[in-house]
Amino acid sequence: MLEFHNRQALHQYFIDDRYVAGLVMEGTEVKSVREGRISFNDSYCQEQDGVIWVKSLHIPPYSHGTVNNHDPLRDRKLLLQKREIARLKAKIKEKGYTLVPLRLFFNERNFLKLEIGLARGKKLHDKRETIKRREQDRELKRDGGH
Secondary structure, eight states, X not given: OOEEEOHHHHHHEEEEEEEEEEEOOOHHHXXXXXXXXXXXXXXXXXXXXXXXXXXXXXXXXXXXXXXXXOOTTOOEEEEOOHHXXXXXXXXXXXXXXXXXXXXXXXXXXXXXXXXXXXXEEOOHHHHHHHHHHHHHHHHHHHTTOO
8 A cells, every 4th residue: 555654744743633634636646646756845734715725745747647747736625524624724823733744645445645734843952852762762672672
């Protein structure tokens, strides 16, 4: 099963809540994703007029596409329920919260889904603490868990 992770998001943000949403996509975009070509660099989600959009999610043009290929950086609409959108809209208005795409995957019914996270930005000292904790865990595993 194809699955793509936004590794940078977990480094830059604390993820408080996660949601899984469908995406409105064109056929050549889905084919390009199946080829394993996707980039989360600088991608984010934004609410406009009661709809949540994922912006600057880079899906390169399909290699066997024709003149009708898609725009790699176009805004893509997320499919969420109205109450989920209302809840996210209220949280985003709070200071420090943002929506970030976390992973893109195909579910068991072969639909393309995007997991988004309600996130708070990490400060520099938080990032250092995360790195320190990861290194300590790595050393414990290397030493046999003693």
